[in-house]
Amino acid sequence: MHEKRTRVPLVDSHVHLDDQAFAGDLEAVIERARQSGVDTLVVPAVDARSWPEIRQLCARHAGVHPAYGLHPLFLLQHAPEHVDALSSWLNENRPVAVGEIGLDFHRDDLDRELQRHCFWRQLQLAGEHDLPVIVHARGALEEVTLTLRRNGRLRGVVHSFSGSEQQARQLWDLGFHLGIGGPVTYERAQRLRRIVAQMPIEFLLLESDAPDQPGAAHRGERNEPAHVVEVLRCIAALRNAPEADIAAATSANARRLFRLN
Structure with a gap:
């Protein structure tokens, strides 16, 4: 059974449609999104190999x-020349953003200094x-927030906040958005729910991060x-506001940030 179509079209500001999890039914996935009211999607890359595929998609x-962009979790797949290649790729293929980039200190096998260098250089390219x-x-x-403050000239979104x-307030002070997806639907996510309920609406973006991070109704599923x-x-519901108002505001935020027509 399909969801009823939202009156205001929605933007999924972060979805990995090039992931192999969608290889068998990509067209159906996109059609289900559109039928649900999600008619605009932003697809961030994770490594240099994915750039041509995402361009074609x-x-x-x-x-x-x-x-x-070059995702920190895929650091072992990145070659030193890939950052320079990204500069040329951005010149030849105008995207809506540089991403997915950043730092991941959750894993101990990824060189932090190399991550920092890759992140900083990509921030420079974005500028x-x-x-x-x-x-x-x-x-x-x-550290990500300090690095963004040090750069000082950028706009963007910290996804899956x-x-x-x-920490949220520090990002808003820099003009950065928060990407909010499936985790907010879990009742145990009390801190995140408090932030989302009270945050300035102009810094809120909706995202799926699909195929990862399903919401509470789809736990364990793609x-x-x-x-x-x-x-x-x-x-x-958390903001005690009409869905149409949240849809209109978050879609306008995404269109403004990514300069979407």
């Missing part, structure tokens, strides 16, 4: 937009190309961009 589907950044910050939110109220509607409903 986005060219085939209206409303699907690419972001190109040079006047593009927003899509930032991953697992176990490294304090899971920090404290103070996530899909259509499920962003459930994130919307949860946030509207």
